[in-house]
Amino acid sequence: MEASGNLFFAFLLNIFFNVIVIVGAIFTNSVAILADCLHDLTDTISIGLAWGLERISRRDSNKSYTYGYARFSILGAFITSTLVIIISIIVIYEAIDRLFHLVTPDAGGMLLVAILGIVFKGLSAYRLHKGITFNEKAILLHLLADIFEWIAILIISVILIFWDVPFLDPLVSIGISIWLIYSLSKTLKGSLEIFLQKSPSNIDVNEFKNSILAIDGVNSIYDFHLWSLDGIESVLTLKLKIDDENKKENILNIANKIAYNNNIVDVTVEFNYD
Incomplete structure (x- = not known):
């Protein structure tokens, strides 16, 4: 029950923060925040799936699912990874266009959203840091990655306050999107390998x-x-x-x-x- 409670807490916190980030991306005109909003949305979906699957995992196997419901989590990872990779490509396209039509984002607004991002992600990570289940550990890694990304946006926003270098904003969004595509491609590949019944990579x-x-x-x-x-x-x-x-x-x-x-x-x- 503790694992389910921890994940549900992180899920609610991330839903609330997603709303803040979407509003922040619109009002600050920052594609970097928009790119990170995509990652945060992915994490929220992942946490929601993890929470739901943590509850479903208690069910016994039945005549329809003789091995139980474990592979539902892999299906969720496959769907989420595919969607986010597609959207990340769209964000890169928009960011490249922004490089040729530079717009100075609201650095002060970016700074505020970045601080909120560090706080919200930090609270979620703290709640999960003692978790012992696979779901908790997997989500914790996502949250720690988010914290580092928001720190990067915070640094960029501080630079933009003192120097007029608007190209940094789309560059950061491209970097975040490329990192997402790279990371989620590995998740997608791993999911496909499990569906295709490849032998486990951790066993020689x-x-x-x-x-x-x-x-x-x-x-x-x-x-x-x-x-x-x-x-x-x-x-x-x-x-x-x-x-x-x-x-x-x-x-x-x-x-x-x-x-x-x-x-x-x-x-x-x-x-x-x-």
């Missing part, structure tokens, strides 16, 4: 197989399938040839222990005898 398959082959009584592995359920937990099915039926229980216990240490939550082993 050859090393894993060798650890099973090293078990006394195991002669060979002739069928091996390992895939990620949701990017965190994994599923394994394998067929082993063993030399003695009496060793089956011991081999299964050791195989399960190896799987558990690799965060594999579901293991199916079939035995055949030489």
Whole structure:
């Protein structure tokens, strides 16, 4: 319940802040703030999905979803990443146009919005910094990135107060958008790999197989399938040839222990005898 509460707190705080940023982007005429508004909107959607999925994750599997609802989070990441990459490209286009038609933004307004951004994101990050669930940790990383971005906008706004260098505003927005595209492209790629049942990147398959082959009584592995359920937990099915039926229980216990240490939550082993 604590994880769900922390995420809901961050979700409400970010919705309120999104309204402030949208108004701030309009009144300050800053494409840098507009670009960061896009990132903040992404984070709000992500937090909302995380909060909803934290509640849904308590549901038991059923006849329709025999593995449960874990992959709904991956679907959410895929949809969000795709939309934000498209919008980021549009923001870059607008920022490049602004470079050729320079408009001096309201530096004072930018400074105020940047300070509010640091405060709101800081409060959300503080609420989540002791979280132990994957959702909390993932959202915390997003929030920390947001804080650094708002610090960059704050610095730019201070510079604009003292020097008339309006080109810095669209340059920052391009930088933020490129960073978003780069970061979310990795998220998009990771989501697709999970849907396509690629083996988990955190597990060395050859090393894993060798650890099973090293078990006394195991002669060979002739069928091996390992895939990620949701990017965190994994599923394994394998067929082993063993030399003695009496060793089956011991081999299964050791195989399960190896799987558990690799965060594999579901293991199916079939035995055949030489």
